[in-house]
Amino acid sequence: MAVPSNLEPLRRFFRRHPRLTRSLELAVLPFEASSKKLAFGCKMCGQCILHETGMTCPMGCPKTLRNGPCGGVRMDGHCEVVPGMMCVWVKAERRSRWLPWRGAILRVQPALDWSLKGSSAWLNVMIGGRQKESP
């Protein structure tokens, strides 16, 4: 995720104070989880790319594809796995056209870091390149 470079001092601060960061995360998490779940069906992958995927959570895809639709999308635009559901990528592509930064959907997304699942994406962005401490 593109992060403005003026976040650097803040990042340093977070890195220097891991326990404080952890407390902050615990405070932020319920708020982030519930609001994003309500608005986007967020699955808390911890590496939010909503803004690059037409404000549509790609983790709602049964194959958790982050780089575009699979080849199995049905003729009516529904998912190959869950016939009752619209393919998240059909929605993402449609919505991305309305965004000023619509080209972002063409960026190749790197592999997911599954160790960040369940952590706060907001904090992860601010901290940058964080590893979730093992439970």
Add this chain to the structure above:
Amino acid sequence: MNRPGPFPRFEDVLRSGMPIVTCEIASGDGADPQDIVRRARLVRDHVDAVNVPDNTAGVVHMSALAAAAILAREGIDPILHVTCRDRNRLALQSDLLGASALGIRNVLCLTGDHLIHGDQPNAKPVFDLDSMQLLGLAAALRRGRYLSGREIEPAPDLFPGATENPFAPPYDFRPLRLMKKAEAGARFIQTQITYNVARFAAFMERVRDLGLDKRVPILAGVAPLRSAPAGRFLRDRVPGMEVTDAVLRRMEQAGPERARSEEEGIRICVEIVEQLREVKGLAGFHLMPIRWEEAVAEIAARARLKPARLSLAAPVAAVARSETAADGGVPGLDGSALHRSREHRA
């Protein structure tokens, strides 16, 4: 075992710019290697490389890696399908290394059909990576690094490819997805089976606008239908497959008698190949006979499909062929393939 001489690598054949033919054979449904060998022998003389599917439709078959190794031993250049459905990134990396060690270079990086439609829908789907990330992974291994950054010595010699389905929504995004795949590291593309030529042509038009046909060779998928019920099955039960009403109607008119309906299926397939030849920017064809490898020889003969590697082996013949192609006498695609070869060399 009779071992044919060294075959030109698929990559070199593609680079030659001659029209290419590839073919997918069904995976082994038992532990007998002869089953795969038999299928491969039915198609080997007509194609440049043979695709080995990886648990197609989520139904368990013999390991694609094993099957591809058997083909390589037979002197056939295999294209190994690698899907993200059954393996996480560790397994994918070790399989790709193993493939290279077994002499398998061509790896088709796929997301994979979901196992919900397979024979064991209660299994845990993996999908740790997606096809795009798998392409990137193959490219990284080739450059001599594991995903962790650790060095690989020696690096595997891989030639990654990818698929695209012009017949599934969102249609506007499909050419862009192809572009993404080229960016991620795809060096060749094979498409889903074409029955709707108009949709394929529209897709290719956009692909040409994006200049993608010059960046990565694209092989159009084609397949013969064996019967009308088979066509209906593909249309209704295989998500992402478009079988047009016109094709189905012709299959139905041919009637239930086997010989007649098979004949009609082959005829339709050949016609589609002829129509696709008019579409600019294609590098060749990819046959998917769906457990009907016997049909490949007939289709190749009638559609005048010839493997490019034969011309490579005899450079003089290749020149003669491309000259006649210019008069329109011989199956060439449209010259754009030849065009591309110049670009590749440039």
